[in-house]
Amino acid sequence: MSNTNELHCADRRAPLPAAGLLCVLLGACAGTQAPPTVQAAPAPPMKPAVTLQDLMLSMVDVAADGVWGAAGSTIDIKGVHELTPTNDAEWARVRSHAVVLVESMNVLMIENRKVAAKEFPSDPQGDALSSAEIQTRIDSQRGTFDGFAAGLRDVALQMLEAVDRRDTGKMIDLGGTIDDVCEACHKTFWYPPMPGRTAAN
Secondary structure, eight states: OHHHHHHHHHHHSOOOOHHHHHHHHHHHHHHHSOOOOOOOOOOOOOOOOSOHHHHIIIIIHHHHHHHHTTSSEEEETTEEEEOSOOSHHHHHHHHHHHHHHHHHHHHHTOSSOOSOSSOOOOOTTSSSOOHHHHHHHHHHTHHHHHHHHHHHHHHHHHHHHHHHHTOHHHHHHHHHHHHHHHHHHHHHHTSOOBTTBOTTO
16 A cells, blocks of 8 residues: 555656756766866977077067167267157067067077078188087087076066166166177187187176
8 A cells, every 4th residue: 555655646746857867867977987087188399490590580689689779879970869768669669579588598498409501601700600510519518508598588587577667777787788698608609719708708
């Protein structure tokens, strides 16, 4: 008798749709399963795509000139010309140069980069080594090369902060420091050895 009552009670309940029953069953199963393990994709390798010469001409030199030319003044026969930006658009351009200068140093530290796509000889006047000699110097002193790049990156970051403050006095000082780091790197890797020409001088 009790079995009949239980059946009648069940009969009086609204029937659960098939789709709803499936959702309940799937939900119950999902609650008892461990979440799937997602494996992180391996980081893509850092691979140089252009030469050191390309980077220097297209990124580093352009960016450095952009920040060097944004503070101080020049004098010619027409008088004194102030270099300080005069509006927001000009300051934005200087900031873009500073950003590129900062990050281009990280790009320079990617290993296995060729100096030039086409080898060039040493300068007849003795002002520059051949591309092969420069390559040998960099490959044999990789830590020193990266040290120069990291040092210039840090100074360029200070330059970016000075640009954001529009602190032209600090920009002039940092511009001199950037020039010193660049010249020290060139003496180490670009110029042929000469009396009195060392990275420290």
